[in-house]
Amino acid sequence: MPGEELHEAGADGARRAKEWLEATTRVKAAWTNTDPMWKRRMTFKWPSGKKTPFSLDLGGILCGGEFDNAYFMAECKKYSAPRDQGTAYLSYLAKCYVIMSQQPGAVDHFMWITWSPFNVTDWDKLLTGEWVRQGVEKHGEDIFGEYAPSELGALIDSEVVASVTERLWMIVLSDKQEKLVITRQHRALIQKYDVLEGVR
Template sequence: MPGEAMHIKGADGARRAKRWLDSTTRVRSSWTNEDEVHASRLEFTWPYGGQPFSFDVGGILTGGEFEGHFFAAECKNYDSDSDQGTHFDDWVAKCYVTRRDHARLADHFMWITWHPFRVKTWTKLCTADTVKTGLLVPRNAKRVFDQEDAEVARSLIDDSLAEDIASRMWLLVLSEKQEKLVITREHRALIVAHQIKEGEF
């Protein structure tokens, strides 16, 4: 797929993911990486090499145990397995850097896709071992630890941080029909109005 078409498809996925997240009524505020004001909250820099990276959607959760928590999400508007696994490895490295260097900016990391991937290891994707595997991919070991030697890079991984990040990872699979089976805007407005009245918003 040409680069421009990929960008359009990706931006559409981010907008759709944001709309779905908002419709759960558990998001107080959200934005995409194209938002004029808030996009910078999703932008970071790899420790080595100086290259930037960003997440697609971010925001603040509300209610229950997630009240006031910040989240950052990566959205893959894919209709096939494609190269999601490669991007997932990069994403866990992004999560590691963000949590290590900017902990206050993300309490949760969401991977939102429209197609499953790595189905044979699906139940192990949100584990510390997967975080470590992603960090040891050569390009990520170089960007995160400035190391080309895998054993040296492995020794630099903070195991407790990898465990912490794994506990904060969400793996969400959407579909076009599922996107329609959500609360209506009218009913969501009633909930928000009630929250405002009760001083919860």
Template sequence: MFRAKQYLESTTHLQLPWTAYDHESMCKRQRLDGSKKVYDLSGYFLGQRRHPLLVEAKKYSVVGSQAAMYTEYLADIYSVTARAHQNDMDDDAEFMWVTWHPFSQNNWAKLTHHEYVREAVREHAERLKLRTGEGGVEIDDELCRLVSTRLWLLVLSDRQHELVLSPEELKLAMMNLKRDGA
């Protein structure tokens, strides 16, 4: 998680001041059923964008169970976004899945598409306590599209860490870039 934080902040586009270990309440979002989901990192984009960002980091060296975990993650961010819409509290939060090993390679090109979000929600509908009607689960296609536009999928490697700015370099870069919020 900390390597992901360091890498993402070194892009100079993100500030991630909160971790689930230090500031759990800042990394927590409420799902439709009232339960809470805690993300590994929380922060925001710098500059014009200024949206909140919630990051889930998975330091795997092999595929493992990432495909199932990612599907659950998509269902959760749908539920979190739906809850925010329901309560008129949508802050345009974006969500990022960071991993060190690719997974679901046969579906890789589809993993951030709204159809994939929809299938994840359908698979986890019972756990999310989504209403079912005559035709089954009621899934909002527009919300699936919205979630897919707010979704980031990033693969890091240990070697990329060699490209990260040092804290001193990052401070100099941020002073010269003058990004809002830094």
């Protein structure tokens, strides 16, 4: 897929993921990384300074139950096939590690939202510390700068790996599934009720 088409697909995926999350009625607020007001707060630097800063596609605040007022960030892949998601996912895990290293209290949930399952033989491992560690190892120079291979294990902070692991979500959507949510009209009624009751 040419770069411009890939960018358009990415923007479309972020928009659609945002709409789906809002339609769950469990999102108090959501924004994309193109929102000028939030872009700065969603941008992070690689510790080594070797790469340009990065941001994830979505950010927002959940509401209700155990997730009330929890802050989330999400990366969205509107792919019709697995493509290179395994590679992109490892990069995402490394970014989550960097965010947790720099701002431990900034994000309560990291979501990977995709329209195509990937690495299916490892599906049950994708949300484990083993995979977080793989992502950090693959992007070790971006995170730690130059180091001897024998030093990498000691450089990785196990507590940060554990913090990222417990915050990971994997959400798989489909075009039809996006439609099987509460309607805008009913959502408006719920939001009106919440406002009147002082819930939001």
